[in-house]
Amino acid sequence: MDDLISRQRAIAVADSSDYVGLSVEDCKKVTDEVVKGLKQLPSAQPEREKGKWIVYYECPKCGEITKDFTEYCPFCNADMRGEEDE
Ligand SMILES: [Zn+2]
Structure with missing residues (x-):
């Protein structure tokens, strides 16, 4: 073996x-x-x-990056719960 x-x-x-x-x-x-x-x-x-992937979320409105998934952007307060405005 x-x-x-x-x-x-x-x-x-x-x-x-x-x-x-x-x-x-x-x-x-x-x-x-x-x-x-x-x-x-x-x-x-x-x-x-041992490791764990670090996941980032980028705000499509202000471009800021956060590690925490939140309903509102912590930087520009954009609503992240729905679809993007046209
Ligand atoms: Zn933002």
């Missing part, structure tokens, strides 16, 4: 192995150890920031 692991910790696992002066056979052993170490890494669940 695919899952998420920490790249930093995966590199640390690979880095902790010593490849210098090893025979092909020993390299295979080291690789096996690295793979074993990588398999043991716990899944990393990235934290996702």
